[in-house]
Amino acid sequence: MAKFPMRGLLIALAIVGFIVFIASQNNLRQSSTNETLSVLLRDASDSYLSKVEVNGTKVIATRKGDIPTRYVAFTPNPLSTDEIQRIFVDKGIEVDVRHSFNWSALLFTLLPILLLIGFLWYLTRGMRSGNDGAMQFGKSKARMVSEEESNTFFKDVAGCEEAKDDLVEVVEFLKNPEKFKNLGARIPHGVLMVGPPGSGKTYLAKAVAGEAQVPFFSISGSDFVEMFVGVGAARVRDLFEVAKKNAPCIVFIDEIDAVGRRRGISVNGGNDEREQTLNALLVEMDGFETEHDIIIMAATNRPDVLDPALMRPGRFDRQITVDAPDVKGREAILKIHSVDKPLDEAVNLKQVAKRTPGFVGADLENLLNEAALVAARHGQDKILPADLEEAADRVVMGPARRSRVISPHERKLTAYHEAGHALAAHLLEYADPVHKITIVPRGNAGGYVMNFPDQDRMYSTAKMLLDSIAVALAGRAAEEIIFGDVSTGASNDFQQATRTARMMVTRWGMSDRVGKIALSEGSNSYLGDYETGQSYSDETAQQIDEEIKRIIDEQYQRILDLLNKERDLFERIVSALLEFETLHVEDFDKLMRGEELDLHHEPVEPPQVKEEAPKEDLDDDEDASGSIFPPNMIPKHG
Ligand code: ADP
Ligand code: MG
Ligand code: ZN
Numbered sequence: 001m002a003k004f005p006m007r008g009l010l011i012a013l014a015i016v017g018f019i020v021f022i023a024s025q026n027n028l029r030q031s032s033t034n035e036t037l038s039v040l041l042r043d044a045s046d047s048y049l050s051k052v053e054v055n056g057t058k059v060i061a062t063r064k065g066d067i068p069t070r071y072v073a074f075t076p077n078p079l080s081t082d083e084i085q086r087i088f089v090d091k092g093i094e095v096d097v098r099h100s101f102n103w104s105a106l107l108f109t110l111l112p113i114l115l116l117i118g119f120l121w122y123l124t125r126g127m128r129s130g131n132d133g134a135m136q137f138g139k140s141k142a143r144m145v146s147e148e149e150s151n152t153f154f155k156d157v158a159g160c161e162e163a164k165d166d167l168v169e170v171v172e173f174l175k176n177p178e179k180f181k182n183l184g185a186r187i188p189h190g191v192l193m194v195g196p197p198g199s200g201k202t203y204l205a206k207a208v209a210g211e212a213q214v215p216f217f218s219i220s221g222s223d224f225v226e227m228f229v230g231v232g233a234a235r236v237r238d239l240f241e242v243a244k245k246n247a248p249c250i251v252f253i254d255e256i257d258a259v260g261r262r263r264g265i266s267v268n269g270g271n272d273e274r275e276q277t278l279n280a281l282l283v284e285m286d287g288f289e290t291e292h293d294i295i296i297m298a299a300t301n302r303p304d305v306l307d308p309a310l311m312r313p314g315r316f317d318r319q320i321t322v323d324a325p326d327v328k329g330r331e332a333i334l335k336i337h338s339v340d341k342p343l344d345e346a347v348n349l350k351q352v353a354k355r356t357p358g359f360v361g362a363d364l365e366n367l368l369n370e371a372a373l374v375a376a377r378h379g380q381d382k383i384l385p386a387d388l389e390e391a392a393d394r395v396v397m398g399p400a401r402r403s404r405v406i407s408p409h410e411r412k413l414t415a416y417h418e419a420g421h422a423l424a425a426h427l428l429e430y431a432d433p434v435h436k437i438t439i440v441p442r443g444n445a446g447g448y449v450m451n452f453p454d455q456d457r458m459y460s461t462a463k464m465l466l467d468s469i470a471v472a473l474a475g476r477a478a479e480e481i482i483f484g485d486v487s488t489g490a491s492n493d494f495q496q497a498t499r500t501a502r503m504m505v506t507r508w509g510m511s512d513r514v515g516k517i518a519l520s521e522g523s524n525s526y527l528g529d530y531e532t533g534q535s536y537s538d539e540t541a542q543q544i545d546e547e548i549k550r551i552i553d554e555q556y557q558r559i560l561d562l563l564n565k566e567r568d569l570f571e572r573i574v575s576a577l578l579e580f581e582t583l584h585v586e587d588f589d590k591l592m593r594g595e596e597l598d599l600h601h602e603p604v605e606p607p608q609v610k611e612e613a614p615k616e617d618l619d620d621d622e623d624a625s626g627s628i629f630p631p632n633m634i635p636k637h638g
Contacts, residue, residue: 033071040073051094150210159329163320174214188318193299195322198362201299205252215249221258224277232277240284248293256298262307285315324360326456337365344382367395397442414439414447419573420478421449424471431467438582462510470555472497477559501551511547
């Protein structure tokens with residue numbers, strides 16, 4: 001049996017014994033009878049008593065006689081010395097004044113106090129351990145990734161060769177610091193990886209962990225953020241404490257924008273906690289000097305919101321850009337992620353890479369996974385090109401919706417709308433060529449035209465931009481020409497056209513009237529462009545609006561004329577679409593050359609759904625995943 005119940009039993013016994021003892025003491029006194037005060041006083045004045053025992057208000061009197069009897073009487077107030085003298089001593093009665101120790105009274109006064117003390121003790125004990133809890137709060141949540149644990153290596157990363165080279169150097173430094181120190185080179189303190197979501201920043205960090213052969217601590221920026229002010233800062237200090245003990249080592253802070261946000265511009269009126277955390281981080285990064293070989297790696301997709309103090313030399317003095325991969329990179333990533341997937345010989349990964357511009361590593365991995373799922377659903381044991389095709393559509397647009405019935409009129413409207421886009425893309429000299437055109441609804445889109453450049457490109461020219469605006473407007477133009485009525489299906493097209501026109505005017509100096517000035521700073525954000533406050537006059541604002549309208553109106557007129565002129569081609573595309581629903585680049589080119597189409601290889605998907613209206617969702621997808629299927633118009637900055 002355990003020790004504790006024994007002790008509890010003993011304590012309980014002691015208490016019971018004590019109570020019994022007190023009770024018996026009382027009982028002893030109680031064995032005498034009670035008399036009134038007047039009896040006591042009469043007995044006393046008659047000298048009838050041999051002895052009294054005075055104890056507060058209680059008087060125990062012993063009568064004279066052969067058999068002395070005792071009784072108890074109570075006085076209203078405790079008797080004073082004078083009164084005792086006068087009433088008893090003067091009459092020759094022996095007096096015994098007792099200040100008896102009243103155990104029960106003591107118990108009853110002490111018990112609550114004892115209980116209180118016990119309770120307080122218990123409480124403070126709880127608080128002491130609670131304090132430990134608060135101390136735990138301040139502990140960083142950094143997780144040490146051991147080499148065995150990390151099964152990612154540099155060879156698993158593709159498509160970002162420059163970033164990889166930089167990181168290889170970092171790892172080299174930790175493995176072999178003398179080589180660098182002998183040349184007087186200072187180790188980079190901080191390495192900041194910057195790139196769109198899914199481009200492989202976290203993945204690269206894992207590869208570093210796998211290769212480094214030094215301890216690797218991984219923590220996410222959001223782990224510093226807590227409800228209580230000061231905790232984040234404490235965690236930062238603890239993290240560095242741990243890191244110093246384990247030097248040489250690597251500390252990786254993922255999504256550092258959660259703590260590293262520029263101070264003082266917080267939208268919700270300043271955030272003390274975050275600022276304190278950031279300050280602690282800045283101080284710590286300055287604090288460990290050359291004697292500690294610690295390299296801080298961090299990743300973010302919002303370098304624009306980071307505090308400038310973080311980028312100062314001595315802190316994150318090295319920036320590594322992890323960009324969305326180019327064609328070759330995409331092909332390499334596809335190769336890496338398809339090693340465990342049985343591909344049909346007909347699958348050409350180069351081709352897949354070519355038709356997925358804007359896809360980042362995460363998208364490509366997802367694409368292959370979707371393709372495998374499609375293949376499994378069809379009961380195949382290999383992934384066919386068609387599965388990859390389907391998967392690409394899924395990744396971009398969501399799964400095909402074949403369940404809802406659509407009216408023949410809606411289907412026709414979609415066909416004309418998409419044919420307008422396709423024809424414009426085909427005819428305009430600087431527009432990106434058509435790769436696929438379909439009126440099978442996907443996600444929120446009733447149909448779509450996929451057109452993108454044959455190669456990735458860095459810049460767009462004004463002519464390319466104007467043509468891309470015209471292509472975007474062509475859907476609406478087609479509706480107007482054929483039906484004399486317009487639908488809500490073009491809202492996304494307008495957004496795209498307007499955005500391009502606005503950028504031409506305010507950012508790329510492509511409007512003669514407004515001039516060659518940058519009116520919108522733009523931002524380095526990977527999450528699309530947003531205006532950073534207006535810094536020009538109202539007249540200029542009006543000019544900008546007029547210029548945007550002029551550009552859009554001109555392009556709309558141009559495309560109306562073009563579609564009217566090429567009515568034959570236009571109708572040819574529409575009837576092919578209504579028959580086959582999906583046209584690929586070869587089919588489309590054939591059609592444009594006036595050849596007869598025979599698409600028996602392509603099973604016609606049942607004619608059903610059409611819902612063109614809320615195409616805006618596509619935009620969000622673009623932003624979120626960095627994958628852009630509608631023309632890749634916004635030039636990248638080198
Ligand atoms: P982020 O940049 O947002 O941190 P991740 O590193 O989490 O992106 O990438 C998500 C996944 O995408 C990785 O787990 C990896 O499988 C895949 N991936 C991304 N980039 C690459 C790449 N360059 N090479 C191979 N796989 C990649
Ligand atoms: Mg990440
Ligand atoms: Zn459209």
